Amino acid sequence: MLNPDSLGRTFHGAESVSVTQSEIQGFASVIGETDFSVAPPTFSIRITLEQSQSLLSDPSVGLDWSRVVHGDQKFEIFRPIVAGDQLRCSSTIENYKVAAGNEIVTVRSDLHSGEELVVSTWSTLVVRA
Amino acid sequence: MIEVGTVIPERIFWINRELLKRYADASGDQNPIHQNETFAKSVGLPDVIAHGMLTMALVGKFVSDWAGGASAVKEISGRFTKPVIVGAGADVDLTVSGIVSEVNKSTVRLDLTATSAGVKVLGISKALVARS
Numbered sequence: 325m326l327n328p329d330s331l332g333r334t335f336h337g338a339e340s341v342s343v344t345q346s347e348i349q350g351f352a353s354v355i356g357e358t359d360f361s362v363a364p365p366t367f368s369i370r371i372t373l374e375q376s377q378s379l380l381s382d383p384s385v386g387l388d389w390s391r392v393v394h395g396d397q398k399f400e401i402f403r404p405i406v407a408g409d410q411l412r413c414s415s416t417i418e419n420y421k422v423a424a425g426n427e428i429v430t431v432r433s434d435l436h437s438g439e440e441l442v443v444s445t446w447s448t449l450v451v452r453a
Numbered sequence: 454m455i456e457v458g459t460v461i462p463e464r465i466f467w468i469n470r471e472l473l474k475r476y477a478d479a480s481g482d483q484n485p486i487h488q489n490e491t492f493a494k495s496v497g498l499p500d501v502i503a504h505g506m507l508t509m510a511l512v513g514k515f516v517s518d519w520a521g522g523a524s525a526v527k528e529i530s531g532r533f534t535k536p537v538i539v540g541a542g543a544d545v546d547l548t549v550s551g552i553v554s555e556v557n558k559s560t561v562r563l564d565l566t567a568t569s570a571g572v573k574v575l576g577i578s579k580a581l582v583a584r585s
Contacts, residue, residue: 351479354472354507355514357523365513365526369506370480394505398530404523446530 327386335379337413345407362404368443372433375413396448411435425453461551466511467544476507502536515549520582531578537569
């Protein structure tokens with residue numbers, strides 16, 4: 325079960341992640357996008373999935389990632405990600421409830437380039453009972 | 454003329470096992486339920502299922518093309534209601550359509566629908582795009 329103290333806590337990634345042209349091209353190609361000048365709208369999941377999981381895997385959080393199913397996903401894109409961006413991830417447990425024995429956790433992950441907020445994402449995770 | 458109720462023509466994307474492997478590599482999501490049939494069945498799934506985020510990425514492509522490019526997409530969201538089931542050797546459809554739900558001075562809001570084999574796979578899917 326989630327530790328109640330985790331609710332509202334923000335976990336900051338220690339290091340920034342560099343975005344390369346080949347990563348953007350690889351992601352774009354899969355969906356048939358031929359414009360590689362900016363990242364596709366959902367590209368940031370490549371960064372936030374791993375980063376948020378790593379940030380929220382601390383045993384003190386109490387989130388069992390082995391039983392997590394992805395429920396909802398939302399992206400707010402303030403500007404497109406481009407090659408050369410150095411993005412730092414911070415993740416916050418914004419909401420938590422228990423329904424039918426399942427834990428439902430909403431994790432917000434923000435990607436910053438320096439002081440600039442580039443993308444905010446919300447992932448609703450269902451931890452199956 | 455874009456107005457509330459304007460329909461974005463339906464489009465079909467095809468998904469197969471090879472695309473799942475490519476998406477796994479491109480996204481970093483190597484969960485075996487998206488690649489390994491034996492594993493998928495061992496955890497109670499009918500077969501290999503597509504990454505929910507692949508379906509949303511394809512909906513993102515649908516929205517990008519309508520809006521005049523990925524740079525125009527300001528928000529995109531959805532709920533993974535049912536899995537896209539991808540059998541060995543099969544090409545399964547992801548059928549995407551949309552309708553304009555709100556027109557603002559500089560943005561347009563869209564309601565999106567995505568089905569596979571006639572089943573809704575993405576619920577309450579919405580996007581906000583810049584007006585071109």
